[in-house]
Amino acid sequence: MSHVEVEHVTKRFDDVVAVDDVSFTAAEGEFVSLLGPSGCGKTTTLRMIAGLEMPTEGTIRIGGEDVTDQPAYEREIGMVFQHYALFPHKTVGENVGFPLKMRGVPAERRRERVAEVLDRVRLPDVMDRSPEELSGGQQQRVALARALVFEPDVLLMDEPLSALDRVLREQMRVEVQRIQREFDITTIYVTHDQAEAFAMSDRVAVLDDGHLSQQGRPLDVYENPTSEFVASFIGESTKLSGPVVDREGRRVLETDAGVTLTLPEPVPPAGDRLTVYLRAEKLSLSAEPTGAANEFPATMTTTNYLGEKTQFFCTLEDGTELVVAEQGFTALDRYDQGDTVYVTIPPSDLVVAHADVAAEQPAVDESVV
Numbered sequence: 001m002s003h004v005e006v007e008h009v010t011k012r013f014d015d016v017v018a019v020d021d022v023s024f025t026a027a028e029g030e031f032v033s034l035l036g037p038s039g040c041g042k043t044t045t046l047r048m049i050a051g052l053e054m055p056t057e058g059t060i061r062i063g064g065e066d067v068t069d070q071p072a073y074e075r076e077i078g079m080v081f082q083h084y085a086l087f088p089h090k091t092v093g094e095n096v097g098f099p100l101k102m103r104g105v106p107a108e109r110r111r112e113r114v115a116e117v118l119d120r121v122r123l124p125d126v127m128d129r130s131p132e133e134l135s136g137g138q139q140q141r142v143a144l145a146r147a148l149v150f151e152p153d154v155l156l157m158d159e160p161l162s163a164l165d166r167v168l169r170e171q172m173r174v175e176v177q178r179i180q181r182e183f184d185i186t187t188i189y190v191t192h193d194q195a196e197a198f199a200m201s202d203r204v205a206v207l208d209d210g211h212l213s214q215q216g217r218p219l220d221v222y223e224n225p226t227s228e229f230v231a232s233f234i235g236e237s238t239k240l241s242g243p244v245v246d247r248e249g250r251r252v253l254e255t256d257a258g259v260t261l262t263l264p265e266p267v268p269p270a271g272d273r274l275t276v277y278l279r280a281e282k283l284s285l286s287a288e289p290t291g292a293a294n295e296f297p298a299t300m301t302t303t304n305y306l307g308e309k310t311q312f313f314c315t316l317e318d319g320t321e322l323v324v325a326e327q328g329f330t331a332l333d334r335y336d337q338g339d340t341v342y343v344t345i346p347p348s349d350l351v352v353a354h355a356d357v358a359a360e361q362p363a364v365d366e367s368v369v
């Protein structure tokens with residue numbers, strides 16, 4: 001059963017439509033991420049679930065109950081924000097115990113409960129310290145403990161890790177996920193970081209300019225984007241478009257970049273214009289032609305060693321930039337600038353943009369030109 005239901009919710013601020021007819025659900029104990037670029041309406045959606053913002057239209061239900069008109073303090077919701085929002089002049093214990101104090105829990109019981117929750121977020125022995133003496137990651141654990149201490153029904157988090165440095169952020173992903181599982185609490189998590197959403201969530205809902213673009217399990221959204229926005233926003237890829245044509249008894253995509261590609265089944269009818277995305281990690285490189293399907297030449301421009309992967313930037317005949325990613329360390333001197341390389345992608349690894357969305361594309365491009 002759905003625990004949190006957001007149904008046809010719209011939020012307007014004067015003439016800005018921040019959230020436009022968005023619907024999604026989170027099941028009991030599920031971890032759902034709202035993923036999308038800056039300004040797409042993630043925070044506004046979360047604030048409406050919390051009751052900090054009222055929808056212009058639509059319904060929000062928690063545990064089957066319509067809470068659309070209920071004020072925030074009547075909803076049992078824990079919230080964690082990007083900036084820890086801890087009270088600097090209170091101790092860690094007072095910070096974490098604050099929601100209990102507001103609910104009239106006696107001091108002794110409060111202290112016990114605070115110690116217990118701090119223990120569960122792996123922060124024992126900091127109860128009497130000031131939050132300012134703690135590291136960013138520790139402060140975020142305190143914020144999480146404060147959000148969970150009163151056993152809320154739902155946990156909402158708005159970019160809670162974005163103020164941390166990369167290494168800590170990746171450690172905290174695992175930690176937040178562990179805590180969420182342990183508390184078994186329905187969680188809605190806002191982020192613009194795709195890797196974060198994919199690593200942590202049971203399901204992701206991708207927002208684009210106030211609209212819900214796609215929702216599903218991370219793998220499904222990654223492998224089968226249903227809109228051009230999701231296909232380009234998720235992952236690192238090169239976009240190629242062109243007409244589908246019949247050539248020598250085969251139906252292929254003749255891209256405007258001069259590369260001819262065999263398409264995965266079902267192949268669309270000849271005459272259609274189609275857009276495909278070539279995921280960087282699905283492409284392979286070789287110095288000589290290998291004769292594989294979907295092989296085409298490119299010119300090497302730069303090699304970028306990033307530690308966990310190596311990026312190769314190449315250009316196609318018409319100047320289109322193409323990026324290829326290989327896991328781990330690859331010899332940097334393998335290719336020189338200006339070398340001709342051969343790129344391949346198996347037809348089944350091509351991400352085909354949703355046909356009707358792709359068809360609208362030329363009109364958009366013309367209006368820009």
Ligand SMILES: Nc1ncnc2c1ncn2[C@@H]1O[C@H](COP(=O)(O)OP(=O)(O)OP(=O)(O)O)[C@@H](O)[C@H]1O
Pocket residue numbers: 013016017018036037038039040041042043044045192
């Ligand atoms: N109180 C407000 N008054 C007017 N416009 C607002 C208000 N809050 C948000 N907006 C607008 O609504 C849109 C969505 O904003 P929102 O903060 O929900 O985006 P977001 O996805 O959280 O972005 P970010 O990743 O930058 O935090 C933006 O265009 C924003 O300017």
Ligand SMILES: [Mg+2]
Pocket residue numbers: 042043044
């Ligand atoms: Mg935001």
